[in-house]
Amino acid sequence: MFPRYKARIGDALRLRLPGDGYGAYHLLRYSMGWADAEGNAIVATEGKALRPTLCLFACEAAGGTLERAMPAAVSLELVHNFSLIHDDVQDRDETRHHRPTVWATWGDAKALVAGNVMNLVADASLAELVQKSVSFEDANRVAGLLTQAYLEMIEGQYLDLSYEGRSDVGMRAYLGMISKKTGALFRCALNVGALLGGADPSTVKAFDECGRHLGFAFQIRDDVLGIWGDGVATGKPVGADVRRKKNSLPIVYAMAKARGTDASLLKTVYSSETIDDEAVDSVLQTMDRLEVKEYTEDLVAEHCDATLSTLDDVKLSPEDRKDIEELCHFLSVRQH
Amino acid sequence: MFPRYKARIGDALRLRLPGDGYGAYHLLRYSMGWADAEGNAIVATEGKALRPTLCLFACEAAGGTLERAMPAAVSLELVHNFSLIHDDVQDRDETRHHRPTVWATWGDAKALVAGNVMNLVADASLAELVQKSVSFEDANRVAGLLTQAYLEMIEGQYLDLSYEGRSDVGMRAYLGMISKKTGALFRCALNVGALLGGADPSTVKAFDECGRHLGFAFQIRDDVLGIWGDGVATGKPVGADVRRKKNSLPIVYAMAKARGTDASLLKTVYSSETIDDEAVDSVLQTMDRLEVKEYTEDLVAEHCDATLSTLDDVKLSPEDRKDIEELCHFLSVRQH
Numbered sequence: 027m028f029p030r031y032k033a034r035i036g037d038a039l040r041l042r043l044p045g046d047g048y049g050a051y052h053l054l055r056y057s058m059g060w061a062d063a064e065g066n067a068i069v070a071t072e073g074k075a076l077r078p079t080l081c082l083f084a085c086e087a088a089g090g091t092l093e094r095a096m097p098a099a100v101s102l103e104l105v106h107n108f109s110l111i112h113d114d115v116q117d118r119d120e121t122r123h124h125r126p127t128v129w130a131t132w133g134d135a136k137a138l139v140a141g142n143v144m145n146l147v148a149d150a151s152l153a154e155l156v157q158k159s160v161s162f163e164d165a166n167r168v169a170g171l172l173t174q175a176y177l178e179m180i181e182g183q184y185l186d187l188s189y190e191g192r193s194d195v196g197m198r199a200y201l202g203m204i205s206k207k208t209g210a211l212f213r214c215a216l217n218v219g220a221l222l223g224g225a226d227p228s229t230v231k232a233f234d235e236c237g238r239h240l241g242f243a244f245q246i247r248d249d250v251l252g253i254w255g256d257g258v259a260t261g262k263p264v265g266a267d268v269r270r271k272k273n274s275l276p277i278v279y280a281m282a283k284a285r286g287t288d289a290s291l292l293k294t295v296y297s298s299e300t301i302d303d304e305a306v307d308s309v310l311q312t313m314d315r316l317e318v319k320e321y322t323e324d325l326v327a328e329h330c331d332a333t334l335s336t337l338d339d340v341k342l343s344p345e346d347r348k349d350i351e352e353l354c355h356f357l358s359v360r361q362h
Numbered sequence: 363m364f365p366r367y368k369a370r371i372g373d374a375l376r377l378r379l380p381g382d383g384y385g386a387y388h389l390l391r392y393s394m395g396w397a398d399a400e401g402n403a404i405v406a407t408e409g410k411a412l413r414p415t416l417c418l419f420a421c422e423a424a425g426g427t428l429e430r431a432m433p434a435a436v437s438l439e440l441v442h443n444f445s446l447i448h449d450d451v452q453d454r455d456e457t458r459h460h461r462p463t464v465w466a467t468w469g470d471a472k473a474l475v476a477g478n479v480m481n482l483v484a485d486a487s488l489a490e491l492v493q494k495s496v497s498f499e500d501a502n503r504v505a506g507l508l509t510q511a512y513l514e515m516i517e518g519q520y521l522d523l524s525y526e527g528r529s530d531v532g533m534r535a536y537l538g539m540i541s542k543k544t545g546a547l548f549r550c551a552l553n554v555g556a557l558l559g560g561a562d563p564s565t566v567k568a569f570d571e572c573g574r575h576l577g578f579a580f581q582i583r584d585d586v587l588g589i590w591g592d593g594v595a596t597g598k599p600v601g602a603d604v605r606r607k608k609n610s611l612p613i614v615y616a617m618a619k620a621r622g623t624d625a626s627l628l629k630t631v632y633s634s635e636t637i638d639d640e641a642v643d644s645v646l647q648t649m650d651r652l653e654v655k656e657y658t659e660d661l662v663a664e665h666c667d668a669t670l671s672t673l674d675d676v677k678l679s680p681e682d683r684k685d686i687e688e689l690c691h692f693l694s695v696r697q698h
Contacts, residue, residue: 049520049524050516050517050520050521112474112475112478115470115471115474116470116471116474116475117471134451134452134470135451135452135453135523136520136523136524138448138451138452138474139448139452139516139519139520139523140520142448142481142516142519143513143516143517143520145478145481146509146512146513146516147513149485149509149512149513150506150509150510150513152509153502153505153506153509156502161498162497162498162499162501162502163498165498165502166489166492166498166501166502166505169489169502169505170486170489173482173485173486173488173489174486176482176485177479177482177483177485177486180386180475180478180479180482181386181479183475183478184385184386184472184475184476184479185386187471187472187475188385188472
C-alpha cells in the first residue's frame with residue numbers, strides 16, 4: 027500500500043509547504059525531513075505517511091479517483107506532523123528519527139508557532155476539495171468530520187497529559203484515551219476516504235470501524251516498542267518508557283494486574299522522583315512475571331484480526347484485500 | 363457597539379466551551395475569565411470581544427440578522443484567545459489581565475495543548491454556519507476566508523519572532539508584519555460579517571479595507587501603550603516594551619530615524635544582554651528628542667480617519683455610523 031501512494035503524497039505535501047524567504051516554512055520543511063537546518067534539500071528521511079495512505083486507499087477501494095481525496099489526505103498528514111512538533115516541545119524530546127527536533131534547533135517559541143502554521147496549512151488544504159469535483163455539501167461534511175477528528179486527537183493528548191504521574195488510570199480509561207489520541211485520525215482517514223470515493227453509508231461505517239481497530243493496533247504496538255523495542259530501530263534504549271514514567275498500555279495493565287509485592291514495587295518506582303537502571307530492571311522483571319508483553323502483543327493481534335473482519339462485507343478487489351492484510355501484518359511486527 | 367452584542371457573544375462562546383470532567387475545557391474557561399483555577403465560576407473579567415463585535419456589526423450593517431454571522435464571530439474570538447494562550451507561553455508572561463496565565467498555573471505542556479483545543483473548537487464552530495441558513499457554498503467560502511486569515515495571523519507571529527534582536531527591521535517590514543499578525547483578523551471579521559449579511563462585493567471590499575485600517579490603529583495604539591501606557595491600566599511599568607527589547611513600532615521608527623549619537627545609543631542598548639532602569643530612561647529620552655510618541659499617535663489618528671472614510675460609500679444607518687465613529691475614538695484613546 028505504501029509504495030502505491032508515496033510519490034503522489036510527497037508531491038502534494040511539497041506543494042503545500044513551499045520554500046519562503048523568512049523562515050516559518052523552512053522549519054516545516056525541516057520537520058518533514060526534506061531539508062537540513064540550513065535549508066538545503068536533503069535525501070528525504072520522511073515518515074511512513076500512514077494516514078494519507080489509508081485515506082487514498084479507502085477512496086480508491088470505494089471506487090473513487092484518488093485526486094478527490096488528496097486534499098483530505100494532505101490535511102491528515104500535516105495535522106499529524108503539527109502534533110509531532112508540539113509533542114516534542116511538551117516531552118522535551120531532543121531527537122526524532124535520529125535528527126534534532128524543531129524546538130531543540132530553533133527554540134520553543136519558534137517551534138510552537140511553526141507547529142501552528144502547519145496546523146493551519148492543513149486546514150487551508152481543505153479549500154482544494156471543491157476544486158476536485160467534490161460538491162460544496164460534501165466538502166463541508168468532510169471538513170466537519172476532519173475538524174472533529176483533529177479536536178478529538180488534541181483532547182486525547184490532553185487526557186494523556188492528565189494521566190501523567192497517576193498509578194490508578196485503569197485499562198478502560200487508557201484505551202479510551204488512545205482511541206481519541208491515535209484512533210481519531212485513523213478512523214477519519216478511512217471513513218473520509220471512503221466517503222469521497224462514493225461509498226454508501228454502511229461501507230463508510232465499515233471503514234470507520236476498520237480504522238478504529240487499526241488505531242488500537244498501531245498505538246498498542248507503539249507502546250510495546252516503547253518498552254521492548256530494538257534500540258537501533260527506535261533510537262531508544264530498552265525500557266525507555268519505564269524510565270520516563272510514561273503511562274503506556276503495558277504499565278497501565280501491569281498496575282491493574284499486579285498484587286502484593288509486585289503492586290507495591292510498581293507504585294514505589296512510579297512515585298519516586300527519578301528511576302535508575304536497577305529500578306527499570308525490576309519493573310521489567312515484574313512485567314515478565316505478569317506476562318505483560320504476551321498480553322499486549324495478543325491485543326495487537328486481536329485488533330489486526332478485527333481490522334480485517336470489519337471489511338468482510340465490503341466488496342474489495344483481491345489486490346486491495348491483499349494490501350490491507352499486508353498492512354495489518356506490518357503493523358503487528360513493525361520494529362519502529 | 364460593545365454593549366449591543368456583549369451578552370449574545372458571551373452566551374454563544376459559553377455554549378462552545380462547556381464544563382467537562384477531565385480538565386482541558388476547564389483551562390479554557392479559566393483563560394476566558396469565567397472560572398478560577400479551581401473551576402469555580404467567577405464574576406467575569408472578560409476581554410473586549412472586539413473581533414466578534416466587528417463581525418456581527420458588519421453583518422447587521424449589511425442588512426443580515428446577526429445569527430448568520432455568530433458561528434464566524436465565535437470562531438474569531440476563540441482563535442484570538444488561542445493565540446493569547448500560546449503567546450503567553452512564548453513570551454514567558456506570567457500575568458494577563460492581572461491574573462496568572464495558563465502556563466504559569468498549569469505548566470507549558472498543558473497550556474500548549476489547551477491552546478490547541480481552543481483553536482480546534484474555533485474550527486468546529488464553523489460547522490454551525492449551515493444551520494443558520496447559510497448555503498453550503500457560502501459556508502465553504504467563509505471557512506476558507508477565516509482559515510486564510512488565521513494562517514496569516516500565525517505567519518505574522520512567526521515574522522514577529524524572527525525580528526527579535528534585530529535593529530534593522532525598518533518601518534515597511536514592521537507594518538507588513540502587524541498587517542498579518544493583527545490586521546488579518548480585523549479585516550476578516552468585517553469582510554466575513556458583511557458577506558454573511560448579504561453585502562455586494564464592493565461593500566465587502568469596503569469593510570475589508572475598513573478592517574485593514576482598524577487593525578493598524580489597534581496595533582499601533584497597543585505599541586504606544588506598551589511603552590507609554592498607564593501602569594495601573596495596563597499592568598505594566600512605563601517603558602515595559604523597551605525593557606523587553608520588543609521590536610514595537612516606536613522602537614522601529616526611532617531606530618530608522620535616529621542619526622549619530624542617538625543611533626549608536628539605541629544600537630548599544632538593544633544589543634546588550636539586559637537593560638537596566640538607566641538604559642530604559644536613556645532610550646525614552648532619545649524617543650522624546652525624536653518625537654516618536656507624536657509620530658505614532660498621529661499614525662493612529664490617520665488610520666482612524668481612514669477607517670471612517672473607507673465606509674463613506676457604504677449605506678449605513680445613522681446609528682451604525684455613530685457606532686463606528688465611537689469605536690475609532692475609543693481605539694485612539696484607549697488606555698488598556
